[in-house]
Amino acid sequence: MTDTTKSETLIENAIRTRRPRIVIAGEFSAGKTRLLNALMGQNVLPSNVTSTSLPPMWLLQRGGSPMRLDLDGEWHAVDDISEVEVSTTKYCLLPSDAPILEHFDLIDTPGNSDPNIPPESWERMIAYADLVIWCSNANQAWRQSEKSVWNDMPDRLKRHSAIVLTHADQIPDERSRGKVLRRVERDAKDFFHSFDLLSALDANDIAGFADRLISNVTGIADLTGALAPEQDDLPNLIPNAVTAPTDIAATDVKTPSDGQIQPRRIVPKSQTSKHASFCDRPATNRPGTLLDLESKVASAISGPLDENKLIAMPIKSDTAILALTTAPASASPVILAGPARLAWNRISQDTDMTDPVAILASVDALIHEIDDQDGFGHQYDSAANVPRQIKA
């Protein structure tokens, strides 16, 4: 991860106190789960006809094991996510170390218009969304039933949501693809911020979409989705809290390996100029508590690079390389010992962790330190933005 990107992610997460949430929704078998798996770079969720009856799946970067929230607000451990009952489950929480979850949470939903699933099952997840990715099969894109759904969607979601026309590989030629996209752009222009036509089977399509998504989401100033206080009660939300170590093996979600999707490296564009500064953000951008601030700072700047999780992807000359960090391989409270962690420990040792202003001041100090020094021990002249020699 470049210094700039690392600091930006850190700042964004610190200000927001939570990551943006993307709800992936759309009609039955539109390709929602397949798209989610492709973005994740791993088959985290089963994507096939029989699995469409699963409840909403909330993927996020944190420690802990898969959990299920029932309709009465009680949490239960989950052994096998493909067995979870949709009729009694509000959603499942799936911890994952997928790098894309550094930027946002992803929530997969069961299909709209699925005769076996009550619409409340996906509709209730809309409250949590900061934006929606609406999947629509390009072979029959943007049907009347989809438009009816969006006529009832809250206006707050129309500012940032995306429509993705899937199955582009099944549209015979470029001309036909252009025609489909233009029609949907015209008919659905009131509802979406962006329009994409892609094949979830094409790594280049997915890489391009992921880049655009990260750019768009990073630029969103207002996170309007509802809080999820039910998650505050879960153990291990704060890595540094003194809790019993969790069996990390239990955090491995089932990954049916059909070999179709390879782990990939996301290469987001540098967004420096589009970002408001730390202090420019209005207070309304700070929903929730500051309790997991330290874990977010830590996860933004730490963890070893796992080459096994990378494959070669085309890198455009105008993109900044994001050296992906993975979540620590242990869910035990002490997870980090790198220079950034040591710096944070030093800077925050006298910080009152119950005082948001004090915490933000410490984060600011840490950011300054990171800006002045990259992860390889080189120091940077922040004014000229060039490396400078460290004197022995």
Ligand SMILES: Nc1nc2c(ncn2[C@@H]2O[C@H](COP(=O)(O)OP(=O)(O)O)[C@@H](O)[C@H]2O)c(=O)[nH]1
């Ligand atoms: N050819 C092709 N198949 C796709 C694409 N996206 C999804 N699929 C397939 O369409 C079927 C339904 O996809 P799934 O993700 O389970 O749909 P969901 O019900 O919306 O989650 C699965 O067999 C997927 O492999 C795509 O872009 N191209």
Ligand SMILES: [Mg+2]
């Ligand atoms: Mg699905």
